[in-house]
Amino acid sequence: MGDGLSVQAEYGLGDWIHEPLEDLDPDQIVFWDGLKDHVFKLCRCTACGTWYWPLTLCRNHGGVPEPGQMEWAPSSGRGTIFARVIVHQVTDPQFAGEVPYGLIVVELEEGPLFVCRMITKGDPYDARIGDEVEVVYCDSDQAGHTLPLFAPVREWN
Numbered sequence: 001m002g003d004g005l006s007v008q009a010e011y012g013l014g015d016w017i018h019e020p021l022e023d024l025d026p027d028q029i030v031f032w033d034g035l036k037d038h039v040f041k042l043c044r045c046t047a048c049g050t051w052y053w054p055l056t057l058c059r060n061h062g063g064v065p066e067p068g069q070m071e072w073a074p075s076s077g078r079g080t081i082f083a084r085v086i087v088h089q090v091t092d093p094q095f096a097g098e099v100p101y102g103l104i105v106v107e108l109e110e111g112p113l114f115v116c117r118m119i120t121k122g123d124p125y126d127a128r129i130g131d132e133v134e135v136v137y138c139d140s141d142q143a144g145h146t147l148p149l150f151a152p153v154r155e156w157n
């Protein structure tokens with residue numbers, strides 16, 4: 001999975017996948033560059049191994065940052081649904097063909113929480129807390145970016 005056009009067609013997504021990403025946090029560029037290579041990077045503390053997203057300092061060392069303490073590293077790109085909302089009203093015409101759709105908070109296997117768009121070929125209302133989800137890399141050649149969308153590991157129907 002990954003090619004933008006096929007992901008778009010497969011999940012019935014609108015052309016919003018090609019909207020340029022604006023005002024990206026310079027601290028997060030490594031994350032976005034990783035997505036282009038279909039690698040889901042998180043920050044890891046080199047001292048204790050705790051994972052974070054987004055980039056921050058590790059909270060396990062008395063509030064004293066150490067130089068080079070945090071590193072970006074590939075993660076599993078998998079997790080479980082921690083929370084979800086189903087959007088059923090059209091507030092932006094770009095999404096008119098997609099309602100209802102899910103917005104979820106994923107509890108990643110490594111620990112951090114990640115807010116994202118859920119995609120599914122099934123009924124988004126079937127998504128339950130604790131269901132396993134994984135990243136789907138949605139490439140936009142025209143925009144030059146890759147979006148991290150999350151789909152159920154096992155479709156609901």
Ligand SMILES: [Zn+2]
Pocket residue numbers: 045046047048049050058059060061
């Ligand atoms: Zn640490």
